[in-house]
Amino acid sequence: MQLPAAQVAVLEAASATDDRTVDAVADEVGETPTVVTRAAFELRDDGLLDVTERTEETVSLTEEGETYREAGLPEVRLYRAAMDAGAADEPVEMGELIGAAGLGGPEVQIALSNFARKGYGVIDSGAVSADPDADPDADTEANALESIAASDAGTVDDETLDALDRRSLVVREESTVRSVLLTDAGVDAMMEGVSVAETVAQVTPELLTSGEWEDVEFTEYNVEADAEAVTPARKHVLRQTADRVKDVLVGMGFQEMEGPHVDSEFWINDTLFMPQDHPARTHWDQFVLSNPAEMDADDMPSELVDRVARAHREGVGEDGDGYHSPWTEDVARGLDLRGHTTSLSMRYLSGHAEGELEPPQRWFSVEKVYRNDTLDATHLLEFFQIEGWVMAEDLSVRDLMGTFTEFYEQFGITGIEFKPHYNPYTEPSFELFGRHPVTDELIEIGNSGIFRPEVLEPLGVDCEVMAWGLALERLAMLVTGAEDIRDLHGTLADLEFLRNAEVIY
Numbered sequence: 001m002q003l004p005a006a007q008v009a010v011l012e013a014a015s016a017t018d019d020r021t022v023d024a025v026a027d028e029v030g031e032t033p034t035v036v037t038r039a040a041f042e043l044r045d046d047g048l049l050d051v052t053e054r055t056e057e058t059v060s061l062t063e064e065g066e067t068y069r070e071a072g073l074p075e076v077r078l079y080r081a082a083m084d085a086g087a088a089d090e091p092v093e094m095g096e097l098i099g100a101a102g103l104g105g106p107e108v109q110i111a112l113s114n115f116a117r118k119g120y121g122v123i124d125s126g127a128v129s130a131d132p133d134a135d136p137d138a139d140t141e142a143n144a145l146e147s148i149a150a151s152d153a154g155t156v157d158d159e160t161l162d163a164l165d166r167r168s169l170v171v172r173e174e175s176t177v178r179s180v181l182l183t184d185a186g187v188d189a190m191m192e193g194v195s196v197a198e199t200v201a202q203v204t205p206e207l208l209t210s211g212e213w214e215d216v217e218f219t220e221y222n223v224e225a226d227a228e229a230v231t232p233a234r235k236h237v238l239r240q241t242a243d244r245v246k247d248v249l250v251g252m253g254f255q256e257m258e259g260p261h262v263d264s265e266f267w268i269n270d271t272l273f274m275p276q277d278h279p280a281r282t283h284w285d286q287f288v289l290s291n292p293a294e295m296d297a298d299d300m301p302s303e304l305v306d307r308v309a310r311a312h313r314e315g316v317g318e319d320g321d322g323y324h325s326p327w328t329e330d331v332a333r334g335l336d337l338r339g340h341t342t343s344l345s346m347r348y349l350s351g352h353a354e355g356e357l358e359p360p361q362r363w364f365s366v367e368k369v370y371r372n373d374t375l376d377a378t379h380l381l382e383f384f385q386i387e388g389w390v391m392a393e394d395l396s397v398r399d400l401m402g403t404f405t406e407f408y409e410q411f412g413i414t415g416i417e418f419k420p421h422y423n424p425y426t427e428p429s430f431e432l433f434g435r436h437p438v439t440d441e442l443i444e445i446g447n448s449g450i451f452r453p454e455v456l457e458p459l460g461v462d463c464e465v466m467a468w469g470l471a472l473e474r475l476a477m478l479v480t481g482a483e484d485i486r487d488l489h490g491t492l493a494d495l496e497f498l499r500n501a502e503v504i505y
């Protein structure tokens with residue numbers, strides 16, 4: 001029987017009595033596992049070889065894991081430094097030990113959070129007491145790092161492995177291990193004698209020009225053979241969600257607004273009836289620009305400025321009452337990174353973006369906003385807001401609720417909940433909540449309301465306007481099941497998640 005060279009080599013290396021792994025065969029015949037796997041599948045298809053598969057978990061150290069294996073786990077280093085400094089007898093200042101243990105940056109926090117957990121001692125008001133009976137040589141996590149480095153992860157118990165995994169010191173990967181065994185037909189073939197038939201795996205220009213390609217035998221394709229995983233570029237999950245949001249809103253009859261990321265306080269706050277000396281003014285914790293610090297006086301819409309100033313000072317309507325607090329154009333000219341895109345709604349409603357608008361009107365934007373928030377699982381410093389408003393005669397809260405219900409249904413999100421809320425510029429106001437598909441928690445997904453007369457009258461709008469700002473990232477969390485907003489974007493983004501997550505709707 002004549003077979004391609006790789007198949008002959010694999011047949012010769014395989015045994016009729018003992019399973020041999022593809023890796024072992026590859027080592028022996030001096031081929032790559034990919035080539036051996038392909039040959040093994042071809043031989044199996046010809047009935048000469050059995051191929052069995054099992055999945056195996058391989059564990060390896062991350063870079064951080066490797067660093068701690070060499071230098072010691074931060075908590076172990078802290079313990080040794082503490083013992084050396086006499087902390088078994090008398091508490092020692094934390095600061096002193098950090099230097100002695102050579103802990104830097106995030107290691108300090110890591111040492112602190114594991115020290116007490118592992119019973120190395122206690123930390124109280126910045127002073128460390130060490131337990132003299134603790135044994136750092138018996139630290140199961142430290143020893144596990146050694147075992148894993150020595151490819152001996154099998155000896156590490158699951159609990160320790162989980163702990164190391166949570167600390168991101170190891171990566172666990174599943175791989176398929178294939179083994180081969182000669183079949184009876186394979187043994188017969190070997191007895192009768194198997195020789196090498198030259199096959200060609202790839203057409204070359206030479207083969208084509210010489211015409212030799214007509215006579216050679218080509219290796220068959222095997223679509224089951226292992227191949228390297230390719231991760232091509234793809235549209236970011238947030239961009240996919242944003243595009244989908246735009247489609248949905250355009251489908252609902254909305255037009256898209258655009259406008260500046262850096263804007264004057266006038267458009268961000270004053271037109272929204274946010275008093276200049278009130279804490280609500282900074283309620284988005286906007287980033288303030290220092291250069292340039294102010295919008296040019298010429299760029300301020302002077303008539304509108306006067307009307308807004310009057311609304312702040314005197315209120316609007318017959319029974320209207322203002323804030324009775326100072327209002328100056330200087331403050332209104334201050335420049336900020338916009339903390340919400342409601343500044344765009346104000347520009348459009350005022351007629352300064354698109355000219356006077358007659359009802360009915362529907363406008364939206366999906367744009368970035370900036371807030372000096374504290375980063376956590378649901379907050380970023382920059383995020384996308386889905387801004388929108390509807391201008392019409394006789395709008396009611398029912399219209400507002402109905403619009404959200406319809407919008408979120410397009411993403412398969414039902415059961416939106418509404419909670420009465422306060423905004424200086426809307427009355428009534430509602431926060432929106434949606435249930436997270438994985439954690440089942442209610443998370444805040446937006447803020448909305450019907451603009452007050454104090455906002456609309458200076459803008460020259462004399463019918464009703466309902467409006468909202470929804471968080472694109474939160475919508476993406478509900479759609480993809482992401483539990484931490486930082487998995488979606490920023491330096492901690494989870495690449496694996498971004499590669500595989502689907503925006504389903």
Ligand SMILES: N[C@@H](Cc1ccccc1)C(=O)O
Pocket residue numbers: 339340341342423426446447448449467468469470
């Ligand atoms: N500006 C609000 C959203 C909003 C817009 C318009 C009306 C009501 C609320 C926010 O950022 O949360």
